[in-house]
Amino acid sequence: MGQRTAILAEILGFRGWRVFERFYESGTGQRIEVRRATPAPAGVRLVLRMERRWAPRTACCGGRRMIAQGQRDRRRWADLPWAGHPVDLEYAPLRVECRRCNERAVELLAWADPYQRQTRRLQQQMAFESASMPVEHVAVLHGLNWSTVRRAELAALLRWERTRVPPPLRHVGVDEKHLGRRGKRPEPFVTIVSNLETNEPVWIGWGRRQETLQQWLAPLKPEEKASIVLFVMDMHRPFLNAVRADPQLAHAVVVHDPFHVMKRVGDALDELRREVFFRAGPESRRLGRGKRWLYLRRWEKCSEDQQAELRDFLRLNRTLARGYQIAEEIRAALHAPDREAMGLALTHILLRTQRRDCVALRKLHDSLQKHWPELLGLADHRPATGRVEALNNNWETLVRRARGYRDLDYLLHKLRFSAANPIRTEHGVARFLALDIPAPFRPKT
Secondary structure, three states: OOHHHHHHHHHHOOOOEEEEEEEEEOOOOOEEOOOOOOOOOOOOEEEEEEEEOOOOOEOOOOOOOEEEEEEOOOEEEEEEEEOOEEEEEEEOOEEEEEOOOOOEEEEOOOOOOOOOOEOHHHHHHHHHHHOOOOHHHHHHHHOOOHHHHHHHHHHHHHHHHHOOOOOOOOEEEEEEEEOOOOOOOOOOEEEEEEEOOOOEEEEEEEOOOHHHHHHHHOOOOHHHHHHOOEEEEOOOHHHHHHHHOOHHHOOOEEEEOHHHHHHHHHHHHHHHHHHHHHOOOHHHHHHHOOOHHHHOOOOOOOOHHHHHHHHHHHOOOHHHHHHHHHHHHHHHHOOOOOHHHHHHHHHHHHHHHOOOOOHHHHHHHHHHHHOHHHHHHHHHHOOOOHHHHHHHHHHHHHHHHHOOOOOHHHHHHHHHHHHHOOOOOHHHHHHHHHOOOOOOOOOOO
16 A cells, blocks of 8 residues: 555545545546646545455445455445545445345445445534535535435434434323414424423324324334323313323323413413403503503513503403413412412312303313313423423424425434434534444444
8 A cells, every 4th residue: 555545545534445546537527637736626526446455244234254246336425525625435345145144235335324325424514514504505515416415414313313222202292383384285283292301302293183193102012102101282182182092091191281371371361451451442442552461471570660560550450450360370370389289279260260251261261170180280290391392492493494394204303313412511512513423333442
């Protein structure tokens, strides 16, 4: 091995392989001769022809006991650019027959997975760049088609998932996400199932019906369903019906997210405000205009001036003040220390909302009474319900950056990787940059 090829092999970093020839190519595939001490012109591609130094391994099981059956045509794999020039690795892989598993396959390559035309480190780099910019921008940066970048990124994410043990699924979060005007599908919603203990998405499906959640529950094994302790969901009835319709999930507890409970309380207060002011004449409408944000704001979040303004606003109507007090009591009841305290607090609230002269509070009373067991379940388990909405925000960030996704499976893998590798600590940054991909057949230390 000459000094120049030895340096190139050392830069490549693949043990058992060396570079026996290198040359430059133009965009049309013609060789370009570059003299010594003369920089290569811009826009040319560096081609490195590889040669195996060690005994080949099979791609099926990695065994060495094999019978070579002939060399295939030369293939090229795109690699990371060197000094601003795109690089291709060229090699003619062997077709071998393994005596260990009796399989006929192409030999194992140190730089790429089977059926891939990019090296692992290039796929890793494109996956890292796609986490912070649209795929189309990454494709322009590397001079590739956007579909090629998407497939390369998906291959890197799947390789990362194969290196980790799936976390146990005990606390399940179920929530829907409104798509708005994205796409032309008849379903305006998607259902996201997540693992609340790790904040990772588990499944994404179109729609938010009972059949949608059953599509995820049906393939689960009995032992997987037995390990599920509780479900966290909003007050959407079809999700609850899907869980209760499965006899293997009779032991699972269903609780409601306090965020969605308070959202329903806020809707009741907003309806009460409209009934008191906007439907009582122009004079009352003038008093209630511009006070919605203040009426729906928590008392602890208000400044002293806002609290004084809110007191004056609540003095205008007794029903309005009673509705605000009920909202504060519900918020405190959802954070009760135990089941008994929460039950007493919710019972007191139901007594205050059972009057039939106020339509908004009566609807809130019926809703709380209908979901009584799911509300009391919060006091027994206290799951990390905030992670449901946090995952929705991450979902929205990815979708806005890419201007929509047609492949939900691809979106699921991207969202799972970003949730499992948060960039908050030095270890998290290192895992994110490396995609946690180990080298094949790492030597023992």
